[in-house]
Amino acid sequence: MQTVVARAHGDPLAEALELTRRLKLPHMRKALTDLIPTAKAQRWDPAELVRVLLAEEVAGRDRANLITRRKSAGFPAGKTFGDWDEELSPIPRPTQEALKSLEWVRRRENLAIYGPSGTGKSHFCEALGHAAVEAGMIVSWFGIEDLGALVRKHRADDSIARALTRVVRSDLIIVDDIGLLPVSPDAAEGFYRLVDAAYERRAMAVSSNLAPAGFDEIMPKTIATATVDRFMHHAHRVETKGESYRLAQAASGKGVTPFR
Structure with missing residues (x-):
């Protein structure tokens, strides 16, 4: 017709x-x-x-x-690969390129990046997050204590499981800066619950001053062991070494704009 x-x-x-x-x-x-x-x-x-x-x-x-x-996504600083210096990074170039491809995210694998402060861990993780967003993926960013706040918010009505179900709809979940301070009991619980909910379902990236094997130094051993066991089962390990680039810039006078 x-x-x-x-x-x-x-x-x-x-x-x-x-x-x-x-x-x-x-x-x-x-x-x-x-x-x-x-x-x-x-x-x-x-x-x-x-x-x-x-x-x-x-x-x-x-x-x-x-x-x-x-x-x-809740990115903290807007750092991307546009202002990333791959030559100065302690991460080997082939490893950088493999991670930037995001194939590990599509395979629902994890990334543990750990090393001293100022070696680019947070910058690299955030840049990966931005790259994933630009590739059409959904990303969620957390500081470790954000997970403690999430647990406390949903404890009264026992709705933490539903809250985490929403989080794990993301293709990539990033938890930043573990290891600078002891982790509160609520944050340790939230971290375990998130890792358990995402296990073999979604990709996660964690940045830390400690290697994952040392998480029992900053949170209860039982929770740390269970969390690391699940997280590291399908995880790539990247260790950043060397001195802080922030301290190096400060020592060379590049951390500020000189007075005129």
Whole structure:
């Protein structure tokens, strides 16, 4: 049966704009006013005009989704591979490239990156997180004590399991800066619960001043053993060595802008 398209009763462009508003096509609506004169002047095939308008809508939605995923990840500092110096990093170049490929995330494997303060652990993890977001993945970022706050928030109504179910919808979960201070009992519980919920279901990355085998120095041994056992079963280990790049920059006067 042939489809009958209703003719415009007034200004066709105004009606088209109203239709894009009703259909919730904001990016197409934004492009429509500029593209119609261009299509007329260049005598585009009608199908080409439709294709370009749909492409504008898709590209606009992709940009909006990227912004939403980046915001919901909760990254702390906005550090990406754009300001990462792979030559100065103590992580071997082949290892950097393999991790940046994100294949380990797609395989639902884990990453333990550990070493002294100032050797780029947090920067590298955050840059990996941004790369994952740009690849269309969902990422969640936590400090270790954020997990303690999560446990306390949901303890009253025993809803921590539901909260963690939402977290493990992420493709990559990053827990940063373990080992600087003793871990509170709530944070240790939250860390174990998260690792257990994500086990063989989602990829995790952990940065720490301690190797995972030393987590029992900062949290109860029973919880540490169970957590490390699950986390390290499918984990890549990366140790960063050397002196703090922050101290090196401070010593060379590069940590501040000189007075004039």
